[in-house]
Amino acid sequence: MDDNRDSMPVADESDRQIEPDIRSVRRGAWRFVTLGIAAIALLTALIVVLMKPKPAPVVSIVETQVAPTVSILDASWTVDAQGKYTIAGRIENQSGGPIRSVTVRVMFFDESRAQIATEPSMVDLPESLPPGASHPFSVTGQHDARYKAADYRVESWN
Secondary structure (H helix, E strand, O other), X not given: OHXXXXXXXXXXXXXXXXXXXXXXXXXXXXXXXXXXXXXXXXXXXXXXXXXXXXXXXXXXXXXXXXXXXXXXXXXXXXXOOOOEEEEEEEEEEOOOOOEOOXXXXXXXXXXXXXXXXXXXXXXXOOOOEOOOOEEEEEEEEEOOOOOOEEEEXXXXXX
């Protein structure tokens, strides 16, 4: 029986180290595959975001108040079928006394926010606008396709 034991191969120290090395290689391969899948998913998401169609520019109105005693309320910007724009709203006298005249200035900007046009407009007031009262105003003109935003302000009053 001792002869049979001698014929069986005996594992030496180098054979014991081979098996853990194979496991670590397998783990490393799975990590590589997992990282590859994550990279592909990330690139796919990035491509989807970059290829998404850009929305059409939105026409917006940005209000800037220079005169705190005269405010602009409820302003809107429309363009009719003939290509005329109208910016309409109400001015409100927040001063302590009556006002007799008001000028509203509208500035138009392109997509890059560069100012490309300006339009002052006198508001037709009754004889005077008492404190706390409001009055409609409108500014009209020929619309330009480059107009992407408008800033309006009360420029002067007395």
